[in-house]
Amino acid sequence: MEEPPYRRIAADLAGRIASGEFAPGTRIPSTRQLIAEYGVAMATATKVLATLRERGLVEPVRGVGTVVAADVGRAPGPDRAQVVATAVATADAEGLHGLSMRRLAGRLGIPTMAIYRYVADRDELVMFMIDKVMADNPPPALTPERDGWRACLEAIARLQWAMYRRHTWLAEAVSFTRPLPAPHAMVHTEWMMRALDGRGLDLNAQFTAAVTVANHVRGTAVNRAEEAQAEQDSGLTDAQWLEAQEGRIGAVLADGRLPLLARFVAADDGVWNLDTLFEFGLQRLLDGFAPLLR
Structure with missing residues (x-):
């Protein structure tokens, strides 16, 4: 028995959809176009489209016509955890400025607007990113009763410093004036308060x-983000940039008005880097807390 024309035509269109000729969201031939292309009656053309709809291959869109269904040929979409993890990896590689919804969607292989199934907006995405990093770095296994308040605060400060070193964008994302309600960031704060309770x-x-x-x-880590951006823009590491400035620095110091700075720059044992700034500042802060605490 000969196959009905509508089934043959539907199978042909289904094959063209599967091959990618008609991508998701693409309009497929209308009934009039099917009549012209396959030489069939209106009833047959109408039945072709109905068959494709029954198979879930196409869907009607008001004002557009019949288009290939959005999920045809697509693997199951990512979950929120995958979206956030990909956003963190993108920001790690390209900085927060390099993270756009379009860029993120491209890395996930989904339409840009599909990102909004997982997050309300970019602020919420960044909050989830902060929370993931904090969740991946829980407070240390120290207690103020056993280890003392100072050891606890030192440990969590160094933990956070290591986080900022691995994720240079994080310092830009965190705010103390308009903090995003990231639960695991709040856990860090609660843990620090408990050390002082x-x-x-x-x-x-x-x-x-x-x-x-x-x-x-x-605040110290913000410099790392700026450092990374400057290196990306100029192609020079900090050491290379300073080396290139030696002549100008020498000219400023040559007139003797800044003798201490001149001695520091000339000294063989002079040490200056962000790790030193972080550690010195941390110890002086804790020194200042000590008289306040029983």
Whole structure:
């Protein structure tokens, strides 16, 4: 028995969809076009489209016509965890400025607008990114009762410094004036406050002290983000850039008005880097807390 024309035509169109000739969202031939292309009656052309709709291969779109269904030929979409992990990896490689919804969608292999199935907007995406990094780096296994408040604050400050070193975009994303409600970031703050609890500080002082330490770490780490961007823009590492500035620095110091700076620059044992700035500042902060605590 000969196959009905509508089935033959439907099979032909299904094959063209499978081959990618008609991509998801692409309009397929209308009934009039099917009549002209295959030489069939209107009833047959109408049945072709109905068959394709029944198979889930096409869908009607008001004002457009019949188009290939959005999920045809696509693997199951990512979940939110995959979206956030990909966003973190993109920001790690290209900085926060290199992370756009279009760029992220491209890396995930989904339409740009599909990103909004997982996050409401870019701010929420960044909040989830912060929260993932914080969740991947829980507070240290120290207790103030066993290890002391200072050891606890030192440990979590160094943990956060290591986070900022691995994720240079993080310092740009974190804000202490308009903080995003990332639950695991709040866990870090709670843990720091707990290290100071019961030592004579009221809650406001505990919170302020905890945020002061976190802000020192973040404020120092902002320089790493700027450093990474400058290196990307100029193609020079910090060491190479400083070497290129030696002549200008020498000219400024040559007149003797800045003798201490001149001695520091000339000294063989002079040390200056962000790790030194972080560690020195952290110790002086903790020194300042000590008289306040029982």
